[in-house]
Amino acid sequence: MTNSDAVDRIIHSAETQCLKRGSRLSKKRTLILRCLLLQEKPISAYGLIDTYREYFGGDMPATSVYRILGFLQENSLAHKLQLQNKYIACSHIACDHDHGSPQFLICVQCKAVKEVGNNVGLVTEMNKVFERSEFRMITPQVEMVGICDKCQRVDSG
Amino acid sequence: MTNSDAVDRIIHSAETQCLKRGSRLSKKRTLILRCLLLQEKPISAYGLIDTYREYFGGDMPATSVYRILGFLQENSLAHKLQLQNKYIACSHIACDHDHGSPQFLICVQCKAVKEVGNNVGLVTEMNKVFERSEFRMITPQVEMVGICDKCQRVDSG
DNA sequence: CCAAATAATGATACACTGTATCAAAATACG
């Protein structure tokens, strides 16, 4: 969840990036991105339809949502979490540095997701595993399941 | 793909393991496991229905397939590849040693999958990533996308 | 500015993945 001012700033940054890339962040794409940014947790495509209706009124067809999610992913503005079939806004839109391939930690209990930067040590070890198996790594993108700080406390308390 | 004799041996080993665990590898469960073992690549649940019909004749309902897949996973005889919604037989059924959590390499092109053992260095680095983010690792199970040896050659040649 | 071309969105239909529920059959067990 990002507060409204911050969302505006991120949207603006996203527009700039799209301009630079020669792609267009249309009105509808902006609204879906806004829906994503306002979530605390990953959300499904159909969840986005509901959220869109709540925030902005009107129905967005599923096909449009999927297309827009595709666009956002191509432009590194959103990611799909394959382990959950859900989507989140990229947490680095407003960062000016290039942040490489996304790596995610997923809480098995509350489903919270944390996008972490490229961890050099991890990437190195992933590379080794690939090489030992005669595979070649093409992206260090990875999703790892664990349990978050908050849920750990609740469980043990 | 495993040849028929080897499959028989693996099935026997699976029966032994189930016995040890107090679970039952019923006839139908055996047949689905056999279908999995005869595949070269991961297969979808509905793909298994077709395969089952080809090999053994008769229709197995989807509900049964999913239930049996659940059983096989609980008993570490099969794994679900979350990135593809497909299933494979565990490649270590006939090994007597405990092989820990599965780690998979997936070829982005031909979709071949290699199950690799627990790589100590990788697990260590995963642990570090979790700790830095105040998550706790609960399983080093992970799926990593790359490109296999064969597809590399084809691409470059 | 207008018209044609391009891009984006909508509508409809459908395929694939998976689950819930209850009924029937098979197996275990006293």
Place this chain on the structure above:
DNA sequence: CGTATTTTGATACAGTGTATCATTATTTGG
């Protein structure tokens, strides 16, 4: 053997995603 438990089947349905074609916006060249 008969009852209890486990396993499987049948039916219905929810969730995820794509294909196709129509419609609406937007850009671009004259």
